[in-house]
Each structure stands twice: as C-alpha cells, then as structure tokens.
Amino acid sequence: MPKDEFPINQAQIKDDIYAAVNGEWIEHATIPADHSTVGGFMDLVDDIDKTLMHDSDELVAGNIPAKNELAEYVKLFQMTNDFEKREHDGATPLKPIIDKIKNLKDYSDLNNQLSDWMLAGLPVPFDFGIDPDMKHAEKNALFAGSPALFLPDKTYYEKDNPAYQQLMPIFTSMNEKLLTMVGYSEADAKKLVDQAKQFDALVAPFVKSAEESADYSKMYNPQSLTEVASSTTQLDLQKAISDLVNAEPEKIIVTEPNYFKHLNELLTDENFDLIKAWMLVKVVKGYSSLLSEEFRQVGGTYSRALSGKKEATNQKKAAYYLASGTFDQVIGDYYGRKYFGEKAKADVHQMVEKMIKVYQDRLENNDWLSPETKKMAVKKLSTLGINVGYPDQIDPLYTKFKVDQQESLLENITRFNKIATADSFAKWDQPVDKTKWEMSAAMVNAYYHPFMNIIVFPAAILQAPFYSLDQSSSENFGGIGAVIAHEISHAFDNNGSLFDETGSLNNWWTKEDHEQFTKFAQQMIDQFNDIPFAGSKVNGKLTVSENIADAGGLSCAEAAAKQEADADLEAFFINWSRIWRMKATPEYQQLLLSIDVHAPAPLRASEQVKNLDDFYTTFNVTEKDHMYLEPSKRVKIW
Template sequence: MKRYFAVRGGVGDLTKPDVNARPQDNLYLAVNSAWQAQAEIPEDKVDAGINDELDTRIEKKLINDLNEILEQTVAVPKVPNFDKAVKLYQLAKDFTRRDKEAAEPIQEDLKALLSLKDFKELVELAGDLNNTYLTLPFSFSVEADMKNTKVNVLNFAGPGTFLPDTTSYEAEDATSLLEIYRKQTLHLLAMAGVAEDQVKTLIEAGFAFDKKLAKVVKSTEEWSDYPAAYNPVSYDKFVAKFESFPMASFLEEILPTSVERVIVQEPRFLDSAEELVNPDNFKELKGWMLIRFINGAAGLLSQEFREAAFPFAQALSGQPKLIPQERHAYYIANGSFSEVIGIYYGQKYFGQDAKADVTDMINKMIGVYEDRIANNTWLSDETKKKAIVKLRSLVLKIGYPEKNQAIYDLLEIDPNKSLYENETAMSKVMVKYQLDQLTKPVDRSVWLMPANMNNACYDPQRNDITFPAGILQAPFYDLHQSRGQNYGGIGATIAHEISHAFDNNGAKFDELGNMTNWWTDEDYAEFNRRTQAAIDLYDGLEYGPAKLNGRQIVAENIADLGGLTCAIQANKGDQGEMTDLFENYARSWAQKQRPEAIKTEVAVDVHAPQPTRVNIPSQCQPEFYETYQVTPEDGMWLEPEKRVTIW
C-alpha cells in the first residue's frame, strides 16, 4: 500500500473531480467530485458552487420582488428608504434611456478633467474631486481609533493599482493585462468623443504613474496585517509631507473640524507623497485620473459602454459574458442601498424560529470556546482570564438590524437625472457623511454587512460578530438538517468568526475593541510560534495555476482551524454524527472556478480558496482520523507534529 508522507491538503488536484476519491485520501474530492464533474460555470460568472448558489437564490428573490413592485402587483414595503432603492433599480434597468443618453451624462466631468492645464488648476479643483468619480491619488476616511474605540479619527491611505495587487506586476501576464486595460481605456474615451491622438500620450503617462504607485502602496499581504495600519502622525508632520500639494487648505475644505493627528494606514505611500504629487508629475496625475474616471463611469452608461469596459475584467476573471442587465441593475441598487434592501430581506425571509435557534447555537459555541480556553494547556491563567472576559463581551448581530443608518435618509434619487448623475450626487453625500463622523462618537450599533449578504464577519474594533440572514440557509443552516450537518455548516462558521477575536490580528484587541496587549510575554511568544506553524502549513500550497501565500491568509486559516475544532466539540456534546459534520463542512465549500479567477483571487483575497479550506483543517482534527480510520498510508494523513492546534 502506498504511503503518502504527510501530504498537506490530501492527495489529488482539488480543481479536478475524482469520483473514486475516498475521504481518507481527500475529503473534499470524496464529498464533492460527483457535483464537480457535472457542475458548469455559467457564462456570466467566474465560478459555480454552494456559495454562488446561495447568492443566486437571494438575488433572484430580491430581483423578483423589485420587479413586482415596479409592475405595481405589490405595494412598496414599509421599510424606510426602500422606495429610493426601487427608484434607483428602475433607473439602472432602463437601458432604452441609458442607450439613448450614451456618453452625454459624463461630458461635463470629462471636459473638466481634460481641460486641466496645470498642477495649480488641479489643486484648485481638488476639494470637488474628492467626492466624485474624478478620483485623487489618495483618500481619507473616518474610523474608530484603534486604541480608543469610543472616538472617531481621520485615516489616510493611498489608492489602488490598475492590476489586482502590487505582486501582480511581477507576474508573467502583467504586460498583456496592462495592454488590454490601455486599449480598453482608449476605446472608451473614443466612444465618449475623445480621439486617441488627443490623449494617447496622456494615457501612457497615467500608466507610468500607476507603475510608480505599485512600488509604494501596500500589497494584500501587507493589508492583511490589520494593526499595522495604525500609524498616528501629528497634523503638522502629516501636512509637511506634502510640499507641493496644499494639504492643509485641502483638509480645511473637506473636513467638518480641525484634527490634531492623522492615522496613516500606508506610511510608505506618505513618505513618497511629494515624489508622486507635484507639478512635474501633473501629466501623469491627469492621465491616471482620466483612466480611473472613464473605466469607473462606463458601467453607469449605455450597454455599449458596459461591453466596452468588459475586456479587462474578462481577462482577470475568465468570465465569457457580461452579467445580464437586470442583475447589473440590482447590483447598482444594492450597492447604494444595501442595508435598506437587507432589512427588507431579513423582515420577509428570516423567521423568528430560525433566529432563536441560531442564537442558541451561537451561545453554545461561545460556551464551547470558553471551555476550550479554560482547559487550554499552553496559556497561563492570567491570559485565560482576559481571553474569557473578551469572549463574554462579544456582541451578537443576528439576522438583520432593527433600523438602517442615517445616511440613507440623506440620499435622494432624481428620476429626471441620469444614472451617472444620481450616483455622483449620492457619492458626494456619502463622502461628506462619512467625514462628518469625525465630530461624532463611534456608533457601535452599525452592522458591517447587510442582511441579504451570504457571509459573516467579526469586527475587532467593536468586538462583535455579525451573522446576516443571507448565510442562515442550507447547507450552512437548516432547521430540518441534522445537528451534525448544522455544526459542520453554520456551527463551524460561528466558531470561525469567534476565532477571529483571537487570530493574529484580533489577539491584539481587548474586550472593548481597543488595541492593547493583554497577553503575558510567554503566552504571546507561544501564540506566535503556533501562528507561524499555521503559515507554514499553507504556504506554497498549489491550487490550480496559483500558489498560496501563507502569511496573507493566516488570519482566516487560524479562524478555519479554530472554527472546525469548536464545531466538533459542540457536536460531540450534542451526540451528533461526526460524518454528517465533516461531509457538510466539505459540501459547504464546494466550488468550481475559472483558472483566471483563481489567479486573481489568490492575489487579492485574505481567505484561502474555498476547496482548500476543507482538507487542511480536517487533517488537524483527531476526530477526523477516528471517524474515517485514517492511517499513515492514507492521503489525508498528516504527521502529528505537523498538525496545528491554536484554539
């Protein structure tokens, strides 16, 4: 019998079905190969899988409901501001009008940008540019202070790059991808009435600016270190970094009050700010802004513009066809009114019985987690006590919020104006509202996810976990599933989110969400050793055409490991079938992706690809070996010393 010598993730290629696979050799393939063999990725999507099925189920319900409201077969629901979402959906769906308007809606902004003669004129217009589709190469946001989460502070960051990540510029296809984007940009501008010979050198300059940015902005791996984004700089030192750009007067124009300091999320970018934003670079700045503008606005114009703006996204995703107009219209409405639509979804489709059952399950999982911390063999009593205080302080947000945020009361839809004009007007209101939070205390009731989203999250600065109604459906959760199946689905997800309170980022925040050290030195050193073991366990793992970056995805992997461990313990307590748990856990991550989409996802996502989230966490569970009688001769065997247990 063949011995596999501790294969990380089991034997076999997760992207290729093997209907003869055994769970002892590859749990994911054993459970999902039959599905994978017959599954087809829709031409207007990048993948197929359980999560896509749930997303589609939610979208179809909401699109159908919006259409019925437009057809007046049902009344507009009595959810505050839902009528605005309906109006925006109607506007976005009216392609007869959008096709007729063509590029007309953007002409005023396009001409304003093209007419900029020098750096001085750009500076004079900067305050207005800050809140429109004419993007500046830096941004400000207001967020809770990581070290005092009762107050809001001003944050500063650089822009994104044209390619998905800074590491994408080192890939073999970087040149060809940028060429596709360049041709797409020139085509869009020509459609808007701007001849290629008028802007060709300007566009080349814009790409040169993007190349400079790629050397100084953060990579996804760097962004995954959440606490590293906290770099307080005094106001005087901050504005002094900008010698050419009048940052002091700019901040005075856009902020509701003065500030004493700025939290710099990207210190390297700030150190390079003067080299990037100066009169000598005006042409590059203007070209870069023009590229961002025309590509960003195209999706709000005609069908012809939508199609012309598709090649770059297509190259990154492998998706053969553009998404249909109706779904596109829904995405626009949901993008601006996500919380409003989410509350409607929660009220209509999420029952109180389900909420009570899920709440009970969450409390059980918290109890299991507390038991595991109390019996932890590598933590001191001092650290255990503080961890349990944090655990008991967790705030639960389940289903949907009771009310939507005040921002939605301020948004208006004018049916006499174009979709682009409405989106621009709302963007201005949203930017102002966000910056106005600088004078207000932190609102801890805010939900980070809308209720119609199939997802869940942990917020370290509020120490809360959110489980939207959208994820609370089969196979993750169903009142009619066995307890083992529910623990393998929503149970593991619940414990995953709890684990984020104690991952490599969450471990640096206390029960109030403040970044502070509550560990003993010895305990934290051991935690770091185990974290490094988790990094090593995933790093370099091949998935399709990509290799995983263990450091970039470590927080999510710690949560996956802890989530499955706790779900197993809870299932034991309820005497649930362990095969039900493992098989539903594997089923919940079933996914089939296009190769291009895999490459892009691995570059920009802090999660491991869905299929890879099944086998490695299972390989680290003693119960997996017991349930399937896995031996050293089997493909899923991992040497005991290589198995990672943190929580």
C-alpha cells in the same frame, strides 16, 4: 441542487475529503458564462438575486407595497432599467466630470476644489476615510492610505511577471476604447492611457502588497495633521482635511507611511499631466457601468479577463445590481424581514451564544495560556457584540437618498455617493456606532470587526447547506456552526489578538503566551505555505489569519456537535467539505491566490480537518493515507 444528488465517494475520503464529497458534483458542474465561480456560496447568491429581482419587478408593478427608503429604491431600479434613456444619453452625463479634469491647469486649480473633489469621489492620489481609532476604539478616527493600482496587487508589477504581460494589454485597449467613446481621437486616447499607466507605475513601488496589508499590526502609524500635510508641497492637505471633517484633527492614522513618505516625489510639476490622465482613465472606467450598454460591455472587459468570465452580466441583472448596491442596507432589511424573520433571528442568535459558551469553555481549559491571559481572553469573548440576520433599523443615511427622475442615472448615483461620503466624514471624532452594519443582510457572507469586537451574520448565509432545520445538528455545526466559530476565532487570530475587548490596539498577552501563539501561527503558515494549487502555490503568510480562524472555528464547532445527543462526526466533516464546494475559472483561481487572505476553498475543506484527531478515528485514517498528518504537525491553537 439537492445535497444528495451526487454520491460521496467513501473510499476517497482518506485521500482527499473535499474531492470525495464534491468530486462528482465538480465533474458535472458548469460555470455559467457570466460567472467566474459556481458552488455553495455562489449558488446561494444566485438564488437570492433571482428572488430579489423578481420582488423588485413586483415592487415596480405595485403588487408589493413600497414606502420610504424602499420607495426610493424602486425609483432608482426603474431608472437603472430604463435602457432606452441610457442609450439616448450616451456619454453626455459624464461630460461635466471629464471637463472638470480637462480644465485643471495645475495643482493650484486642483487645490481650490480638493475637498469637494474628494467628497464627490473623484480620483486623487491618496485615500482618506473614517474608522474606529485603533488605539481608542470608542471614537472614530481619520485614516490615510494610498490609491488603488490598475492591477490587483503591486506584485503584478514585478519584473517579468507573466500576469502583467497578460493583463495590462487588455487594460490598455479597454481604456483606449472607452476614451474614444467619450470623444477623444485614437491618438489622444492612446497617449492619455499611456500617461495614466506611467503614473500608476510610479505609485506601485510605494504601496503595500496584499500580504503586507494583511498584517494589521503595521496599520497603526499615527501622524499629526502637520506631518501628513507636509507629505506634499503641491496640495494643501491641511485645508482639505480640515474642510472634510470640519476641524483640525490632532491625529491621522496613516496605514501606508511609506507611500506618504514618497508622495512629494510623485506629485511633481513634471507628473501633473500624468496625474490628469490617471484621473481621466479612472473616471471614465469607473462610471462606464452607469452609461449605455456599449459602455458597460467595454468597461467590463478587463474585469472579465481578470476573473475568467466569458460574458458580461446580463443587462437586467446588472441594472438590479446598480440599484440594490446603492440601497444595499434597504434591500437587506427587506430581504431579512421577509425571508428570514424574527423567529429565525432569535434561533440563530441562541446558536451563536452556544458557540461562544463552547469557546469560553475551551479558553478556560486551554493548556498553554497563562491564567492572566486566559482571564483577558474570556473578558474579550464576554463583550463580543452579536449581530444576526439584519439590523434592528435601517441606517438613517438612506433617508437622504432622494431619486430625481429629471436627472440622469449617473447624476443620481454621484449625488448619493457624495451624501454618503459626507455622512462618513461627519462621524469623525464621534462615538462609534457598533449597531451599524458594514454588510447587507442579503449578502452571503459574515465578518468580525476587530476595531469594534463584533461579529455579524447576515440572513443570506443562514440557509442550507450552512443551516437548515431539515439538517441534523452535526450538519449544521459543520456548516453555520463552524462559520460562527470562525468569526469568533478572528478575535483571537494573529490580527484580532492584537485588540482588547473594546476593540482597541492593546497587548493583553503575557510575553511567554504571545511567543507561544507566534509559534502556533508559524506552524499554520508552514502547513499551508507553498501547497501547489491551480498552477501556482498558496501564500501561507497572506492566508494565516483566515486559516487560524478556520482551525479555531472547525475545532470549536466539532466540540459543540459532540455535545448533542444525535452527534454524527461523519456528517459533521462531510458538511464542512460540502460548504466549500466551488468550481472556478483558472483566471479567478490565480487572482485569489495573489490577493485573497483566504486559502483556496478546496484546501479550507481538506487541510483543516487534518488538525483534528477525531477526523482520523471517524474515517479510520492512518499513516498510509494521503490525508494523514503526523500528530506533531497538527496545529492546535483554539
């Protein structure tokens, strides 16, 4: 919808700027049955989906030429849309995988195929992956963590948590139904799901919560291969790991040491049948979207309950998501080059460089950092990698994805996943490629990677209301300018500040400076902690890093906006509130409060502006107004 279709309630700005800007829109907005949210970000997603689904049909029809990787995407898109074949095949493509699990007699059987099992993406009670070494970020290292729980977070398993009582019965009935659909009797399905839940419950106490995982300082727990392998006497992790990386790594970074400390007591003979059932439930649910329409509908029951969606995504869009998700960088490249282009890429790149210059000026004029820390902060900023629009080239991985139309959809997808997993493990101990994107250019998002010290802005987010040539400079700075500076700020939030200019975990702060920063971070925690929202409360510790980044981003973007000849701070603050426009289901709001490291969108809009003195002068906000925050409580970090 055009941004001026709904008027702004000017009188309400002093009490709640988010409601003043978005209130009438919220009153009229309707959440589609297959959505959990509607608003700024999601509207862009829907528009991009519509565009790329149309273009995918044109590619199939031959009206748009498709070569190389894009041609393989077209074949897979045709396959995901062949609903008649998917109905005919039913559960048959999944049977070989089910049989692999059913045929396991003991841990020895699993041991004999463990590395192949992990390459195939089949569920195992631990997780290994490749990422830059947190201490020596120029090379890739092996990381070890825990498996995902059935519910979104370990806090859901706490005694008398109403979310558990609400969600686990839905999870249970869905998986019992799926198991009967692959041939199990109702009694056997009930028993298997119960056993799977038993193992899941045994795992839950030993894994990190979302709040604990949000603290990067606790991620780096290096262990030797021997130490990790000794976590279990039942499985030969030393051989499996050596097979995966084709070497014996001296160091493995264990992100969840408490889990591996207790792994041996989880992998017991008594628990083997529980683990088999857990694997079976994960596999049938995990592959349900690749089978018939009934499997897709049933397999999405729990996620819809979790997010509050009333209906499943329609069949056509779900088919597009399957194909585009597999070839995400290929579709991103197509989207970026066709709908964004080199000119816009260069323009936004200049905008990023301008924001970095503003940030540098603010660091150099900072009144609480010592000269020593300032020098290191500016050094880190000067080496920040900038990625805008789309990568210069498509990841060579996608040249290995060859669609075999004689195979089922499931067989093709699992083969691609195995190729991608092997490709990832092959990067162990190799130099880190900082040009590699971890997000499609067609995704409405942006990110900072602390291990690489890079910021990435996909083409999809670089449009109105975030950025447009039709918007004023102040509106653009209140939109994409604040987003750009937000990502830059992640280099200096409570997590990013732990890493130096190379992306390595290295304390570059003086003791006094870090103590002061910790006090500021606590102020940010206090500002957001326990704010009532959606029938619950905000967790200030969970959201602190994103809140620090929002504060830095908004502050620096405002400084940039004020440098322009047409500076209009009212327009700046209003567009900042507009980009967070969102209407969501109660279920989705509750989910985000539990696991999302971002504060709720309305609070990102209305709380952060309270920290800027110019907000008060721009709208004449006084201590009589609800938006007023006394000067001593205004958090000013960057």
